[in-house]
Amino acid sequence: MSSTSLSFASRAEHRAWLETQSALPEGFRAGTAGFEFTPAEADKPGRMRLALLALDRPTDAFAARFTRNAFPGAPVIVGRERLAAPRLGAVIVNNKISNVAAPGGVEAAERVCAEVARRLGMEPREVLPSSTGVIGWRLPVERMLEAVPAAVASLQARSVLPAAEAIMTTDLYPKVRRAQAGEAAVVGIAKGAGMIEPNLATMLVYLLTDADLPRETLREALAAAVDGSFNLISVDTDTSTSDTVALLSSRRRPAAEGAFRAALLQVCRDLAEDVVRNGEGVHHVVRVRVGGAPDQAAARAVGKAVVNSPLVKCAVAGNDPNVGRLVAAVGKLCGERGLAPDPARVRMAMGGEVLLEGGAMRLDPARERRLVAHLAGAELYRSAPDAAGNFRPPVDFPPHERRVEIEVELGLGAAGAEVLGADLTHEYVTENADYRS
Amino acid sequence: MSSTSLSFASRAEHRAWLETQSALPEGFRAGTAGFEFTPAEADKPGRMRLALLALDRPTDAFAARFTRNAFPGAPVIVGRERLAAPRLGAVIVNNKISNVAAPGGVEAAERVCAEVARRLGMEPREVLPSSTGVIGWRLPVERMLEAVPAAVASLQARSVLPAAEAIMTTDLYPKVRRAQAGEAAVVGIAKGAGMIEPNLATMLVYLLTDADLPRETLREALAAAVDGSFNLISVDTDTSTSDTVALLSSRRRPAAEGAFRAALLQVCRDLAEDVVRNGEGVHHVVRVRVGGAPDQAAARAVGKAVVNSPLVKCAVAGNDPNVGRLVAAVGKLCGERGLAPDPARVRMAMGGEVLLEGGAMRLDPARERRLVAHLAGAELYRSAPDAAGNFRPPVDFPPHERRVEIEVELGLGAAGAEVLGADLTHEYVTENADYRS
Numbered sequence: 119m120s121s122t123s124l125s126f127a128s129r130a131e132h133r134a135w136l137e138t139q140s141a142l143p144e145g146f147r148a149g150t151a152g153f154e155f156t157p158a159e160a161d162k163p164g165r166m167r168l169a170l171l172a173l174d175r176p177t178d179a180f181a182a183r184f185t186r187n188a189f190p191g192a193p194v195i196v197g198r199e200r201l202a203a204p205r206l207g208a209v210i211v212n213n214k215i216s217n218v219a220a221p222g223g224v225e226a227a228e229r230v231c232a233e234v235a236r237r238l239g240m241e242p243r244e245v246l247p248s249s250t251g252v253i254g255w256r257l258p259v260e261r262m263l264e265a266v267p268a269a270v271a272s273l274q275a276r277s278v279l280p281a282a283e284a285i286m287t288t289d290l291y292p293k294v295r296r297a298q299a300g301e302a303a304v305v306g307i308a309k310g311a312g313m314i315e316p317n318l319a320t321m322l323v324y325l326l327t328d329a330d331l332p333r334e335t336l337r338e339a340l341a342a343a344v345d346g347s348f349n350l351i352s353v354d355t356d357t358s359t360s361d362t363v364a365l366l367s368s369r370r371r372p373a374a375e376g377a378f379r380a381a382l383l384q385v386c387r388d389l390a391e392d393v394v395r396n397g398e399g400v401h402h403v404v405r406v407r408v409g410g411a412p413d414q415a416a417a418r419a420v421g422k423a424v425v426n427s428p429l430v431k432c433a434v435a436g437n438d439p440n441v442g443r444l445v446a447a448v449g450k451l452c453g454e455r456g457l458a459p460d461p462a463r464v465r466m467a468m469g470g471e472v473l474l475e476g477g478a479m480r481l482d483p484a485r486e487r488r489l490v491a492h493l494a495g496a497e498l499y500r501s502a503p504d505a506a507g508n509f510r511p512p513v514d515f516p517p518h519e520r521r522v523e524i525e526v527e528l529g530l531g532a533a534g535a536e537v538l539g540a541d542l543t544h545e546y547v548t549e550n551a552d553y554r555s
Numbered sequence: 556m557s558s559t560s561l562s563f564a565s566r567a568e569h570r571a572w573l574e575t576q577s578a579l580p581e582g583f584r585a586g587t588a589g590f591e592f593t594p595a596e597a598d599k600p601g602r603m604r605l606a607l608l609a610l611d612r613p614t615d616a617f618a619a620r621f622t623r624n625a626f627p628g629a630p631v632i633v634g635r636e637r638l639a640a641p642r643l644g645a646v647i648v649n650n651k652i653s654n655v656a657a658p659g660g661v662e663a664a665e666r667v668c669a670e671v672a673r674r675l676g677m678e679p680r681e682v683l684p685s686s687t688g689v690i691g692w693r694l695p696v697e698r699m700l701e702a703v704p705a706a707v708a709s710l711q712a713r714s715v716l717p718a719a720e721a722i723m724t725t726d727l728y729p730k731v732r733r734a735q736a737g738e739a740a741v742v743g744i745a746k747g748a749g750m751i752e753p754n755l756a757t758m759l760v761y762l763l764t765d766a767d768l769p770r771e772t773l774r775e776a777l778a779a780a781v782d783g784s785f786n787l788i789s790v791d792t793d794t795s796t797s798d799t800v801a802l803l804s805s806r807r808r809p810a811a812e813g814a815f816r817a818a819l820l821q822v823c824r825d826l827a828e829d830v831v832r833n834g835e836g837v838h839h840v841v842r843v844r845v846g847g848a849p850d851q852a853a854a855r856a857v858g859k860a861v862v863n864s865p866l867v868k869c870a871v872a873g874n875d876p877n878v879g880r881l882v883a884a885v886g887k888l889c890g891e892r893g894l895a896p897d898p899a900r901v902r903m904a905m906g907g908e909v910l911l912e913g914g915a916m917r918l919d920p921a922r923e924r925r926l927v928a929h930l931a932g933a934e935l936y937r938s939a940p941d942a943a944g945n946f947r948p949p950v951d952f953p954p955h956e957r958r959v960e961i962e963v964e965l966g967l968g969a970a971g972a973e974v975l976g977a978d979l980t981h982e983y984v985t986e987n988a989d990y991r992s
Contacts, residue, residue, distance in 0.1 A: 159918040189886030189898060219882050219898075221915040253879020254916030428865075428979075429987055436988030442690020445656050449626030461626060461656070478658040479691030481596040507940040509981075542865075543988075544946075547981050550866055551873030 125518040132291060132515035139294040140279040143303040143328035145174045145368025149272035150284040151265040155258040157215065168262065169211040169284035170234065170269040171324055171366070176207030176244045179369050181337040183344045185361035191216050192223030193247040196231070197362060200246050206366060207244040209324060210234045210269075211285050212262065213309075214251040216360045226257045233263045237270045248322050248362050250287055250309060278326065282307035285322055288549055290396050290514045295388040297381035302329035302373035304381045308389040321348065323363040323389060325382065329373030339379045340365045347386035350418065351394050351538045352425050394538045395498070395516050399509075399546030402434050402496050405521045406537045410528040416457060417535035420526060423451035425539020434522055435541035437497065439489030441466070441473045441481070448526055463529030468492065468522070496520045501544050509544035562955040569728060569952035576731040577716040580740045580765035582611045582805025586709035587721040588702040592695040594652065605699065606648040606721035607671065607706040608761055608803070613644030613681045616806050618774040620781045622798035628653050629660030630684040631797060633668070637683050643803060644681040646761060647671045647706075648722050649699065650746075651688040653797045663694045670700045674707045685759050685799050687724055687746060715763065719744035722759055725986060727833055727951045732825040734818035739766035739810035741818045745826040758785065760826060762802040762819065766810030776816045777802045784823035787855065788831050788975045789862050831975045832935070832953050836946075836983030839871050839933050840958045843974045847965040853894060854972035857963055860888035862976020871959055872978035874934065876926030878903070878910045878918070885963055900966030905929065905959070933957040938981050946981035 126132040142148060152167040182201060184194045193216075200206060210230055217223045231245035238245075249257065272280075282292035286309050293308040310321030325340075344363055365382070395403050406424045411417035424430055427447035433440040444466055452459060466474040469492030471485055498517055503509050521538075563569040579585060589604040619638060621631045630653075637643060647667060654660045668682035675682075686694065709717075719729035723746050730745040747758030762777075781800055802819070832840050843861045848854035861867055864884035870877035881903055889896060903911040906929030908922055935954055940946050958975075 159920070160923070161920050186890040187883060187886040188889030188895060189882050189901075216879070218879065219911060219914070219916045223915075252877070253882055254911075254918050255879075428983075432984055432987030435984065438988065440689075442653070442655065442692075445626050445690055446624060449624040452625030453623040458625060464626075474656060474691075477656070478660075479656045481691050483596070483598050486597070501944070503940055503944040507938070507944075542984060544981055544984050546865075547869055547872065547979060547984060550869030551875065551980075 123519045126515050129291070129515045136279055136292060136294050137277070139296045139305070140277040140282070141305070142275055142278050143305055143326050143368060144370040145328055146326050147172050147174070147273040147275045148278050148281040149269045149274065150280045151268035151272065153261055153265050155261045157255050157258070159255045164214055166212055166214045166258065166261070167284040168265055168269045169281040170208060170273065171281055171326065172208040172238060172273055173366060173368055176205035176240055177367055177369060178205050179331060179333050179336050179367040180206040180365060181333070181340040182246070182362060182364040183340060189219060191218035191249060191360045192220070192227045193217055193249045194360060194362065195224055196227045196247055200243060203243045205244050206246055207240040208234055208238055209246045209248060209364060209366070211248040211322060212257070213285060213287050215249060215255045215257055216251045216253050217249040217257050218253040218360060220254060220256045222256065226259045229259055230257070230262050230266070233266045237266055246364060250285070250322055250360055278305055278307055285309040288398055290511055291516070293389055293392040293396065295385045295392065297384045299329055299373045299377040299381040302327060302371040302378065304329070304378070304385045306385040306389050308393055310393045321361050321393060323348070325363070325365040325385060327365070327378070328368045328370040329378045330369040330371060331367060331373060331375060331378055335375055336365055336367060339382050342379065343383045343386040346383055347390040350536060351390045352422055391538055394540050395519070397540045398549045399511070399543040400540040401498050401501070401543050402493065402541045403521045404434060404524060404539045404541065406524045406526060406539070407534065408526045408528070408537070409534040410530055411533040411535070412457070412531035414533045414535055416455065417533045418537060419455065420448055420451055420528065421535050421537030423447050424524060424526065425537055428542055431540070431542035434493060435543045437490055437493040439468065439486055439493060441468060441479070441489070444468070444524065445474060445479070457530065459528045459530050465527040467525040470523070493522060496522045503544070509548040511545050560956045563952050566728070566952040573716055573729060573731050574714070576733045576742070577714040577719070578742070579712055579715050580742055580763050580805060581807040582765055583763050584609050584611070584710040584712045585715050585718040586706045586711065587717045588705035588709065590698055590702050592698045594692050594695070596692045601651055603649055603651045603695065603699070604721040605702055605706045606718040607645060607710065608718055608763065609645040609675060609710055610803060610805055613642035613677055614804055614806060615642050616768060616770050616773050616804040617643040617802060618770070618777040619683070619799060619801040620777060626656060628655035628686060628797045629657070629664045630654055630686045631799065632661055633664045633684055634799060637680060640680045642681050643683055644677040645671055645675055646683045646685060646801060646803070648685040648759060649694070650722060650724050652686060652692045652694055653688045653690050654686040654694050655690040655797060657691060657693045659693065663696045666696050667694070667699050667703070670703045674703055683801060687722070687759055687797055715742055715744055722746040725835055727948055728953070730826055730829040730833065732822045732829065734821045736766055736810045736814040736818035739764060739808040739815065741766070741815070741822045743822040743826050745830055747830045758798050758830060760785070760800040762800070762822065764802070764815070765805045765807040766815045767806040767808060768804060768810060768812060768815055772812055773802055773804060776819050779816065780820045780823040783820055784827040787973060788827045789859055828975055831977050832956070834977045835986045836948070836980040837977040838935050838938070838980050839930065839978045841871060841961060841976045841978065842958045843961045843963060843976070844971065845963045845965070845974070846971040847967055848970040848972070849894070849968035851970045851972055853892065854970045855974060856892065857885055857888055857965065858972050858974025860884050861961060861963065862974055865979055868977070868979035871930060872980045874927055874930040876905065876923055876930060878905060878916070878926070881905070881961065882911060882916070894965070894967065896965045896967050902964040904962040907960070930959060933959045940981070946985040948982055
């Protein structure tokens, strides 16, 4: 989705590039705080971080999109109410505990918002709460209230990067992207590595701008940008109970609506790809371009079926061009949806190599070697278990932005879509078979 | 699904039990053959096995169900034609290559059928072909034709077990189940370990009976039995291009229709659970009982959403009662389908422990320890990587038939369903990241 193609040789190099993305738009400040605590539901201590994003003064120009999961977390329930409020002035985010299906969750979120508002001289409903982490546990509210003053004291107007780091959970590195809309800036941060098939998915995204555009314009632009970015990715099909994308404007700089929409979409697409590339255990980002679909919903569904097939994902992980699994995945989705493509008109390709055409696959050892080279060239890192047999990613930065490129032409119509997904690896299993301990 | 609960301490013990299941019904014989070959599309040699199931004389009483994948393999295309034939006399099955999307696939399948028919004194259309294995490669037809005489020469009327072994691919052990319907027997064999979400999945199942019932009765009974068994399981969501369930009767013994239907359903349910338990990398079989759904389709969809959630699957693999992921998976499916359960009426439990009730989760360290014990008690084996970091299952028999038991009560209606699935493990990734090499 990104038009750029970056590569980084080290965490320091990636970090230097992140700094170039991180200048806050006019009218915003960012702060963080952290503390140790022991959840009531477990007996192991952990560390929670708070991230605070604040406007110099509350704004009427804000927008948000939330998960469609039927059991949304308390912050999402509160956030939906905030959409009707006249102004928003701050966002307070915690990691470690998502405040979903926890007793007294809404009250807990409101207490944290009230304390932030009091310290910032705002109204409680001018503060948006966000949480990400374990489902079902209660927030350590008292400990959070004690930490709010430190978060407020750390507010600075220079960089969003500390906040981008504070919202991380299993993310390997922070995600920050920016684009200009004339004189105005759009700067976004994201966290999210697992439970990612935004619809929305636990993905938290905060987009800050100083573009002087009204609330309704922001809301329409955000809906379009989310649909064209976060709703086209999947790490593991699991739509979180906490997904949130929020957009706030300080309205300090003039901006043309078209340029702003383009900048917002670009930042959202770049962040969406960042989320996939940093997905739990991801070795390969996979882009599926679907064409010839009867409508866009079908095109998206075909793309999602490919990137969500465990067998396709494992084959990609192993740099194994087991392209029959691609045929099976597309055929499964078509069968489920009652789509009946003529096999003679279907075309599939990987890395520019045509695999299926005229109703039959075109496989030979030479083509296989070229496909292996394409897969290996898009690999972010190699697996290697540690002494205990656990697989942990050896990098904490994105070495490059290359992708496995898959094309599927259905021959049924004129609609298309581009979907981003990832492979399925030992590192994903290691991460998720023992996430909490 | 099985009413029995078996356990086995060794492969020999499991094998002895399989023998008790394997006596062929009257009027059937089974044979096998094998040979080395090198596929045209690759440069590594492999071994292909043929399994031959033959009736003493062709029967008018047969039925079959095939995959709904939109790109079915050549054997499925041929098999659908066979359903209209007056009689069926034999089934010829090969492993290693699935004959899907391969140039000249239908002609290749027909050539093999014709040779089997010639050797058995039948018509070509009285032979049903089946194939399982790599997609897109061509069958080694000449080598298969040379092997047919050996398969015919090996036909014997004693045991179906050699055929159950010959159809295996990544299966760890053969699957045979039987039930009686009065004097008549129903004996089934199955292969299938990955690409399993039958709808149908590459699952091949052959059901042999001597019950004297007509074709239409068999077809209705098979449709009902498949819907109540194989369509309620998932290993990895991937619906194969080759799924086939075939039922043949020699009509040698009297049988009441009701008793036959019950026996057929029991054999199908037992085989379905066997397929899940022997699924690629499976450490835990998971049974989800859904109640309070508005209709059965919704109940099944909720059950499938739970067993197909990668995060739930990884949590189960790690004996980690990360039950928030269960809430997220159910909520995701409900959100997608527009189901709006009242959180206060939703109830979820695992291993008999209530987890969610009255709108909040009930978690504490003592409950967590009981959940861990339930998960550990249902574990088939522990993971341990070999020196190269590869994970291979240490057993080639099913140590027990215990399951992780999950209950979901939606409070929306009166419909329910039981779905079987499995966890997601390092062994699945090892198996599928390098299946062909």
